[in-house]
Amino acid sequence: MRLAALAIAFGLLTACEAPREPYHRTVYTFGTLASIQLYDLPRERALEVANKIERRLSTLNKDWYAWGKGELGQLNRALANAEKVALSASLAALIQRSLELRDLSAGRFDPAIGSLVELWGFHDSGQKAPAQNPAAGDIQARAELLGIEVVQEDEQYYLQATRTGIVIDLGGIAKGAALAECARLLKAEGVRRALIDLGGDLIALSGPDQAAFRIGVKDPRDDALAGLIRAQDGEAVVSSGDYERYYEKADKRYHHIIDPETGYPTATAIAVTVISKDAILADAAATALMVAGPQHFEAVNAALGIKTAVLIAPDGEYYLTPDMRERLELKSLSDAGGEGQ
Ligand code: AMP
Numbered sequence: 545m546r547l548a549a550l551a552i553a554f555g556l557l558t559a560c561e562a563p564r565e566p567y568h569r570t571v572y573t574f575g576t577l578a579s580i581q582l583y584d585l586p587r588e589r590a591l592e593v594a595n596k597i598e599r600r601l602s603t604l605n606k607d608w609y610a611w612g613k614g615e616l617g618q619l620n621r622a623l624a625n626a627e628k629v630a631l632s633a634s635l636a637a638l639i640q641r642s643l644e645l646r647d648l649s650a651g652r653f654d655p656a657i658g659s660l661v662e663l664w665g666f667h668d669s670g671q672k673a674p675a676q677n678p679a680a681g682d683i684q685a686r687a688e689l690l691g692i693e694v695v696q697e698d699e700q701y702y703l704q705a706t707r708t709g710i711v712i713d714l715g716g717i718a719k720g721a722a723l724a725e726c727a728r729l730l731k732a733e734g735v736r737r738a739l740i741d742l743g744g745d746l747i748a749l750s751g752p753d754q755a756a757f758r759i760g761v762k763d764p765r766d767d768a769l770a771g772l773i774r775a776q777d778g779e780a781v782v783s784s785g786d787y788e789r790y791y792e793k794a795d796k797r798y799h800h801i802i803d804p805e806t807g808y809p810t811a812t813a814i815a816v817t818v819i820s821k822d823a824i825l826a827d828a829a830a831t832a833l834m835v836a837g838p839q840h841f842e843a844v845n846a847a848l849g850i851k852t853a854v855l856i857a858p859d860g861e862y863y864l865t866p867d868m869r870e871r872l873e874l875k876s877l878s879d880a881g882g883e884g885q
């Protein structure tokens with residue numbers, strides 16, 4: 545069977561029987577509609593936990609948005625004129641992790657991509673397609689703005705950049721980090737079964753002895769349901785694709801995932817889905833695999849320690865790790881109703 549492309553479908557999640565109606569809340573956060581589903585909780589308790597999750601997501605979104613008023617936005621404004629800027633321990637930890645993933649992915653995932661993302665106009669979701677594509681010289685100049693590291697002096701963390709004007713963009717990892725944070729919060733609250741979905745990037749706490757959640761996988765080019773995956777307890781299912789944010793010019797699609805080496809949107813993959821219990825890793829890997837394309841699919845999976853991933857190439861060919869091949873149930877449209885198992 546041939547699959548045109550993949551994305552995790554929003555709203556196609558089917559839970560198996562639960563003794564109580566699950567509590568469900570939809571909120572707008574991280575630039576998308578997010579869904580919070582909590583199972584087996586009395587209503588009062590579910591309300592309380594959902595409020596906590598919602599507040600946490602809103603804080604993280606503010607702190608980690610590169611062009612906002614929160615900590616990362618402030619850091620970037622300071623980096624416009626400085627090469628060394630102080631930052632909080634929590635943001636330092638996330639940037640440090642993203643730099644480790646940058647190195648493991650041989651620079652395909654790079655959190656210093658912000659300046660290029662800005663140049664292409666993908667930093668602002670309300671942005672219209674630019675009148676013309678950025679000039680090659682500008683792309684080259686921005687591609688040189690990639691060098692950063694985190695350093696610690698006494699008790700204080702600093703972001704050290706190789707030049708002024710570097711813009712850090714955690715967009716390729718923020719949802720995964722937020723999902724990991726939600727999972728931690730839910731566990732601390734004693735919630736055993738829950739599903740948090742940030743517009744197609746999700747984490748499933750199914751409970752150790754309960755049925756796995758079934759996640760619908762759709763074809764982003766025509767929205768049809770393409771298959772199903774069972775997400776085990778604690779697993780994040782994260783997708784990246786050229787369908788999330790893009791514009792078209794002269795029949796060519798320009799999208800929001802940029803190859804740090806060339807400075808241009810990637811052209812060797814249209815969609816990637818990664819499953820891992822480490823949500824941050826899954827998120828960074830999905831972005832890195834979009835850059836890697838089929839040619840480096842295996843090497844990047846090996847370098848990052850990813851066992852379960854699928855990549856769809858522009859010609860419709862799909863590339864699966866052996867574990868994904870076993871787990872992805874491809875469905876024909878007629879029998880893909882999404883009923884519980
Ligand atoms: P994702 O949907 O997780 O692949 O994240 C895409 C977002 O990550 C884009 O909107 C950019 O903000 C940012 N981004 C784009 N290209 C890269 C890259 N090569 N490395 C890291 N982040 C990137």
Ligand code: MG
Nearest residue numbers: 716827828831
């Ligand atoms: Mg990502």
